[in-house]
Amino acid sequence: MECRLCLGPAPAESSVSIFGDPHLERLEQRIRTCCQIQVKRGDGLPDRVCISCKTTLDSLISFRKACFRNNESSRLRVDDCLKIKTEEVLLEDSIWDDESSQSTIHRKNSEIFQSCNGHIR
Numbered sequence: 219m220e221c222r223l224c225l226g227p228a229p230a231e232s233s234v235s236i237f238g239d240p241h242l243e244r245l246e247q248r249i250r251t252c253c254q255i256q257v258k259r260g261d262g263l264p265d266r267v268c269i270s271c272k273t274t275l276d277s278l279i280s281f282r283k284a285c286f287r288n289n290e291s292s293r294l295r296v297d298d299c300l301k302i303k304t305e306e307v308l309l310e311d312s313i314w315d316d317e318s319s320q321s322t323i324h325r326k327n328s329e330i331f332q333s334c335n336g337h338i339r
Contacts, residue, residue, distance in 0.1 A: 219233065219264060219266050220264050220266075221271055222236060222257065222265065223253070223267055223271040224271050225264075228266040228267065230266070233266040233267060233268050234266065234269070234272050236265050236266065236267055237259050245272065248275045248276075248278075249267075249275065251282070252275055
């Protein structure tokens with residue numbers, strides 16, 4: 219037997235069936251997600267994946283999930299920084315007549331800009 223992905227050897231004792239345990243996330247779905255390859259039972263192609271390819275797929279899935287999670291976290295930080303900047307601008311507009319308040323607002327805006335600098339483009 220050969221591996222569906224790398225075409226290397228995939229003997230039954232050291233490989234995994236693509237259409238294995240229905241209770242786990244199916245390897246078929248992982249292949250489709252990571253490799254954009256449609257895998258169908260009975261298509262005449264190998265139905266096993268070597269341990270090396272499975273490990274790589276597992277790593278790719280973990281990496282993909284982390285990227286989505288981190289992207290969402292970054293978006294939340296950017297949204298928070300934009301919200302703070304908007305609130306500071308509104309506050310600045312409402313107390314623009316007071317000179318001491320102006321310097322405080324400018325200092326706060328500068329601090330916010332520095333803390334958000336890497337998050338807003």
